Amino acid sequence: MKGKGKGVWRPKLGLLLLFISWSFFFLAGLFGSMLFSQDVNGVRSQPRLLESVEEYSPMPHGETGESSVDMIPFQVLSWKPRALYFPRFATAEQCQSIIEMAKSHLRPSTLALRQGETDESTKGTRTSSGTFISASEDKTGILDFVERKIAKATMIPRSHGEAFNILRYEIGQRYNSHYDAFNPAEYGPQTSQRVASFLLYLSDVEEGGETMFPFEHDLNIGTGYDYKKCIGLKVKPQRGDGLLFYSVFPNGTIDRTSLHGSCPVIAGEKWVATKWIRDEQQDD
Template structure:
């Protein structure tokens, strides 16, 4: 059907499409012409180096880092708050830490509650271990690991205690306990342990899991500290485990109770970094 003056609406869309096509082609041809430099040669595409230069010049503060490492992690639990870091360290780094710790091993000790003695707490923690600070390690590996832990936790490295390198042999364990120190049980403290980072230095063929018996279920009345129950993390060489012992308001998270299941087959090596709410002395 024709409209007034003999105009046909069927012809409008093809003509409109044709006009827009010609306009687009003209613009594209024009942009190609303007992309030529004075010698008639097309300018090369922008290189990624320019992006890297732009990134490296970004402000990062006087005490910050000039670049950001990608540190992948998995949230294991919200109760307690726990994160798992796969491939946090290399196999070579882990073996080097084991070698530097072997000569200094002695039976592990406990922070004693009021009224406790070494005799009354015998059997709670049966591993052997030693303490090594990053400044003692001439290879620089512990310094690297310590800096990486600070990045992963967003807590300055000078809030961490020295590394406690531990070895668990067959049958050895650590009954469930808290890393946070309750003033009511241990007396007043100058600072509080707020988080713990475990770097697994070896695989374990069977047993040796880090356990959180109170995950989602804080039932103290039926609890047995020797049972290997709840959330269990199997040690895997080079992987890291971070968990928080207190809430952001500073109160103890009672679901952060944890322990080490007995090693059934193999040997377990782990480097523990306890992190406090205040700067530690060198």
Template sequence: MKGTKSKGTWSFRTKLGFPSFFISCCIFFFFAGFYGSMLLSHDISLDGGGMAGPRLLESVEEVSEVLVPMAHGETGDSNIVSIPFQVLSWQPRALYFPNFATTKQCQSIIKIAKSNLAPSTLALRKGETAENTQGIRTSSGTFISASEDKTGVLEFIEKKIARATMVPRSHGEAFNVLRYEIGQRYDSHYDAFNPAEYGPQKSQRIASFLLYLSDVEEGGETMFPFENGLNMDNSYDYKACVGLKVKPRRGDGLLFYSVFPNGTIDQTSLHGSCPVIKGEKWVATKWIRDEEDK
């Protein structure tokens, strides 16, 4: 059959014939589907689902061409700083920072602290004594300020914590470096001080940053038993290791907030350290206050 012409338009089907038309359609839809699937898979990979695409991680050169640093104030940064994190929970507000410090930095902090360790103590509430609170906190530790560290590692970590929290370094207490050996633990407690229990406070601990200095073979997790409102029926055993549990990994950081923006204590920020079952746990804690620590 010859092709026909009608009003200046050729009939594609009659011009090629049915077999040719059918093959052409197959080829067309094959390439359309192929390229369409590539575009779709690329979009999925960028959203974090499906398989990782080849451009999931952009090169530094590509990022720098898009993210041009803005003019900054006297106390700002001249370059773009990215600190990866994961939201672990909104109740309490807990963020996880993988690879926050290097292995070498962690080993340096342990070396500084090792010779000055002493049994950890507690801030006592009204009516409590060292005798009737024995067994609540069984680790050993020491306080080290960044100015005491001649290597500069603690100063570097302190500055990075300030970037991650957006709270000035001057609001942080000295690092409390702790060692937990087999069987040692810290029962569930609050880092914030309730004035009704501890008396008037000059300032309040609003957040805590834990830098894990070692891996732990088994146990030693940081736990939040009241996560998402669980176990808050007054029957919880403060020694029980339940709820949201964060396994220590050397170099990783954990940030959680003890109070709400209005200053009231977040009851779900109750937390503790599960007993170490196998290995040894080292952690450097930075408590952050609502006013400068003097």
């Protein structure tokens, strides 16, 4: 009986050991190939990234040109309106310096009134506080640096920009949806037009405070939109990041999708430096 038992069990045990060994080597090979594939992909992806950030030889330039090639990263957020996002446009230290130079000069923000409007009838539309500071007033040179960088990003001469409007939004404060461009039919004749706006976020915001575009891609137009509602494309403030959007088309007509506002701050505090850019040179 013992010899018969050995003859029956020995082949089964051998098959079991063979199956276990085969499974082990199969799984090991599969795992190893996955790791190898990841390593290969990782090695191959790096040169592609490096190739896209290669150094360029500068071209001969004119009297007003520059001797180096600049690369300012950006992301297109929308084509309607034309809105671009610039990560890490300024450093945390630069942002804090701008906040410090503005703190003692803050006053309740005001509005450019349409024909027939009054301060009383527009009360609550804009509840932030702010102050205007030109680059020439800043002895640290930080606003001058930021202004030059904005000119490069927009390709609009810095002489066309208004002074920086440094704004603070505390909890509950907001700016209802509005246009930065001035419609002559509502505001009367204008000597120049605001064509673009650049927002440099000077602080993070715990909750709320987004820049909103409720008419993005023609949404909510003609629906009886409540201008206090915080809807549509929303850009969350992050310290040092920039947001550029254009208020008019190249032919000079106002882009109705450039309607925008500032959502109420729910937690924290929002600081932003706004640069309005016009189609004519501005006095400093």
